Every structure is written in structure tokens, then in C-alpha cells.
Amino acid sequence: xxxxxxxxxxxxxxxxxxxxxxxxxxxxxxxxxxxxxxxxxxxxxxxxxxxxxxxxxxxxxxxxxxxxxxxxxxxxxxxxxxxxxxxxxxxxxxxxxxxxxxxxxxxxxxxxxxxxxxxxxxxxxxxxxxxxxxxxxxxxxxxxxxxxxxxxxxxxxxxxxxxxxxxxxxxxxxxxxxxxxxxxxxxxxxxxxxxxxxxxxxxxxxxxxxxxxxxxxxxxxxxxxxxxxxxxxxxxxxxxxxxxxxxxxxxxxxxxxxxxxxxxxxxxxxxxxxxxxxxxxxxxxxxxxxxxxx
Amino acid sequence: xxxxxxxxxxxxxxxxxxxxxxxxxxxxxxxxxxxxxxxxxxxxxxxxxxxxxxxxxxxxxxxxxxxxxxxxxxxxxxxxxxxxxxxxxxxxxxxxxxxxxxxxxxxxxxxxxxxxxxxxxxxxxxxxxxxxxxxxxxxxxxxxxxxxxxxxxxxxxxxxxxxxxxxxxxxxxxxxxxxxxxxxxxxxxxxx
Numbered sequence: 408x409x410x411x412x413x414x415x416x417x418x419x420x421x422x423x424x425x426x427x428x429x430x431x432x433x434x435x436x437x438x439x440x441x442x443x444x445x446x447x448x449x450x451x452x453x454x455x456x457x458x459x460x461x462x463x464x465x466x467x468x469x470x471x472x473x474x475x476x477x478x479x480x481x482x483x484x485x486x487x488x489x490x491x492x493x494x495x496x497x498x499x500x501x502x503x504x505x506x507x508x509x510x511x512x513x514x515x516x517x518x519x520x521x522x523x524x525x526x527x528x529x530x531x532x533x534x535x536x537x538x539x540x541x542x543x544x545x546x547x548x549x550x551x552x553x554x555x556x557x558x559x560x561x562x563x564x565x566x567x568x569x570x571x572x573x574x575x576x577x578x579x580x581x582x583x584x585x586x587x588x589x590x591x592x593x594x595x596x597x598x599x600x601x602x603x604x605x606x607x608x609x610x611x612x613x614x615x616x617x618x619x620x621x622x623x624x625x626x627x628x629x630x631x632x633x634x635x636x637x638x639x640x641x642x643x644x645x646x647x648x649x650x651x652x653x654x655x656x657x658x659x660x661x662x663x664x665x666x667x668x669x670x671x672x673x674x675x676x677x678x679x680x681x682x683x684x685x686x687x688x689x690x691x692x693x694x695x696x697x698x699x700x701x
Numbered sequence: 702x703x704x705x706x707x708x709x710x711x712x713x714x715x716x717x718x719x720x721x722x723x724x725x726x727x728x729x730x731x732x733x734x735x736x737x738x739x740x741x742x743x744x745x746x747x748x749x750x751x752x753x754x755x756x757x758x759x760x761x762x763x764x765x766x767x768x769x770x771x772x773x774x775x776x777x778x779x780x781x782x783x784x785x786x787x788x789x790x791x792x793x794x795x796x797x798x799x800x801x802x803x804x805x806x807x808x809x810x811x812x813x814x815x816x817x818x819x820x821x822x823x824x825x826x827x828x829x830x831x832x833x834x835x836x837x838x839x840x841x842x843x844x845x846x847x848x849x850x851x852x853x854x855x856x857x858x859x860x861x862x863x864x865x866x867x868x869x870x871x872x873x874x875x876x877x878x879x880x881x882x883x884x885x886x887x888x889x890x891x892x893x
Contacts, residue, residue: 492827499736500834500841502729542826 411558414630418559422566426462429570433458436607443603465569466562470521470529472569473669477519477661479509479531486510490537493546494530494553500638501553506530510537515657519669520552521565528556535657540648547635547645551671554634560627567623568666574615623668625688629696642700649697653690716858723855723864726846730867733839740835744828751824755817762814768798836870843869 437454440446464472484491491508498505506520506528516536522528530552540548555561636642652672662674673687772794779787847866850859 488823488827492830496827496830496834499831500837502838 411634414558414560418563422559422563425563425566425570426466429462429574430455430458432611439607440603461570461573462566465566465573466523469523469565469569470527473519473521473565473666474509474529474531476572476663476666477511477531479511482508482510487537489542489545490532490549493542493549497546497550497553497638501550501557503528503553503557506553506556510534511659511661513657513659513661515659515674516540516652516655517659517662517670517672517674518548518552519666519671520555520561521669522556523562523565524559525556528561530556533659535655536652539651539655543639543641543644544648544651546639547641547648548671550635550638551631551645553638554631555627557634558627558631560631564623564669568669571615572663572666578609628688628693632693632697633700636697636700642697646694646697649690649694715854719849719854719858720862723846723849723859723862726842726849727864727867730839730842730846730869733835733842737832737835737839740828740831744832747824747828751821755814755821758814758817765798768794772798840870843867 434451434455437451441448441451482490487508487510490510494508495505503525506522506525507530509529509531511517511531511533513533514535515533516539518530518532518536520528520530530549532548536548537545555564632645635645639645649672659670659674662670667674668687670687672690772791775787775791775794779791847869849855850864850866855864
């Protein structure tokens, strides 16, 4: 098994590679389109600026974008005493600064961490989770999230979420235009360009999904579980928490395929198409791994 | 010749980074000891004040309940005795306790002691957790440090550089806590 330092280096490199691939991907497509339609180079330059801008945004404002997308709000020590103090205490043991603490108003049970490094990190839990878990179980869940923070998993997962989100918006736009709105634009090249773009992106979509799975390997969750147990020294409370989470069948409305990988458990239970993109190992396997530690 | 020079430089760099790592761990261990003190000070400041405020409320609310009980008692007595004077007196007592009850209900819409006691219990658990995690940090850091100086390559150079083992959380090594008595082997019975 890799140690924490290797994991951190690994995550930093992967984050860089993902950003590089994204810029190259957008650049190549833009170049192909410019070249095949004899367009002005300004199109190419705009596309490059767009890809650079979205990469920078995913790095610097990734946490804010993710929090806004999930409709999270900051909370206080008074409102969720256990959540706040547990995060404070575990950060002490984790030797990272206390992250910002956010909640999502939803009866569904889930939690995630985001940010770019331990100094700019956020933990977020749904109110459903905070109400249904006792303090020890909450401690286990937060310890899992704090391990993601310490490992720099949050940087990689946030960047991937934002860039994949951007790509899926592009794919959706191009798809709609190429199959439903293409004929209206016969006079100019725009319709054709978007049609080509649509076909390219549709071909690439499964490959992109595969790439996310490669980038965010499922081992990451096992590793965070193990680090969480190292912090709390109580495998049983994480097992109990995971069992409670898996029994919960409330859907989290604010989650999207792009941000799903951030959560502690897959927010789309029973949805087959969404599970194709899933980066989460089955909960039963995680519980089995934890039971080995008892 | 040049190869030997490079090898020496690389070795020197390795020793240097190892030395820095151990020094950094020593500083962190020192800081974690201070953190334990910090948490103890927090606990010492917080808990007595919380206990006092809960006590204050308890006394206050206990007074109302006592007044009410007394009033009820005097009514019972008055009814039994059929004495007009006693009935008047009971009436008076009830009016008095109702008016003080009104004041309390207006200022706190609910009886607060149970909430405050819950809050006190939460704070007690939290402060115990904080101290536990502060000690845990000291234990983990000392374990990292100690294993670094007794494993290869540390074992070759640590003593030459003057690093000694850290004690971590000091616990007596030869007393009750590492022995199990017959009494402790039995499952505890809970009597409430």
C-alpha cells in the first residue's frame, strides 16, 4: 500500500495531468475545427483562453463552485455542535487546519470535502446525516473526509468535477444543436461546426467517463477509510455509519454526475446510467475491508 | 574521482534532509505537548463556569417548583380543615407563585435546565475528546520520531547527530494498568 506522502505527490501530479489533458483536448478540437472550416484563428484562441480560464477556475474557485452547485451554506458551532466540534477535534489529530464547515439542507445522508489544499479546504454534510448519526459515527465520517483533505484527494476530485462538468455542458449543448437545431443555420458554418463538435464529443464521452474512473481510482476510498480509522481508532463506528448510509434511500437532489465522486457514498443509488460513471467501490466491500481491522 | 565527489554530495544531502526531518518532528512534538496544556487550560476555564451557570438556573427553577408544591400542599390542608383562614392563605400562596411563574415563563418560554444540562454534557464530552486527540497527536508524533531514529538509515546516524528517543505520553510501565486482575476478567454488571 502507498503511504500518505506518495499519495499526496501522486494526487498533485494527477491534478496537473488532468488540467493538461483538458487544455490539450479543447485545443485539438478547436484546431481541427478551425483547420477544416478555414476559420479565423481567433476561434482557436478563444477556445484556448476558455480552456485556460476553466482550468484556473477549477483550481482557484473549485470549492466555491462545488458548494454553490450543491446549494451548501456555512453553519455555526451553535447550530450543529457535534459537527463543528468533531471537525475541530479531528483536525487537531490530523494536523491540518480546521476546514470551513458547510451544510446542505437535505434529508438524504451524505458528506463531501472539497478545496485545493489543507489550507483552503471545506467539509460539507447534509442535515439528514447530522441528524441521524451519533457522535462516534459522525466522527468516523468526518475523519474519512479529513483524510481526503490531507491526501490532496480534494484537489484532484474538485478539478476533475469542474472540468468534467464543463465538458458535459459542452457535450449537451453541441448534442442539442447538432440533432435538433442544425438545419436552421444552413447559411453559415456555425451549424456544421457544432454538428461536427457534437459528433466528436459524443464519441469521446465514454472515453472521458473511463478517464475519470482511471483518475479517481476506487482505491482512494479504501485508503481514506483506513486513514479515518487511524485517526479515530474505532473501525466499528465507521462500519455503523456506512451501514446507516447504505440503508438511507433518500435521493440527494443537488448532486450531479460531475460532483458525485466527491461524496462519501454514491449519491445516485439504483440509477444504472449514473452508476456507469461511479467512482465508488460497493459499500459492502468497504465494510468488509474495515471488518478486517477489528 | 568526480563520481566519488557526487556520491559524497548526495549522501550529505540525504543526511541533511534526514536531520531536518527529525528536527521538524521534535518541534512538532514540543508543540503537541503545549497543545495538551492549552486544552487543559480551556477545560479548566470552561467547565466550572458552565457548571455554575447550570447550577444557577437549577436553583432558580427549583425555587418555583418548591413554591408550587407548597401552594398545593396548603390547598390540600385547607380543604381538609375547611378553615376559612387557611383557604385564604392558600389562595394567597397560589397567587404569589403564579405571578412569579408568569415572570419566568415570559422571560424564558420553556424551562431551561434540561437543555442546559444536555449542553453541559455535550461540552464535557467535547472537552474530553479534545484532550484525547491532543494526547493522540503527541503519541503519533513521538511514534513517528522514534521509529525514524531506530530504523535504517536513522539508526546509523541519529545517535551520531545527538538525537535521543522521545518519551511521548508518559505512562507507568510496570503498574496496575498492564496487568489484568480476576475481577476485571468478568463482564461488568450494571445496576441502576
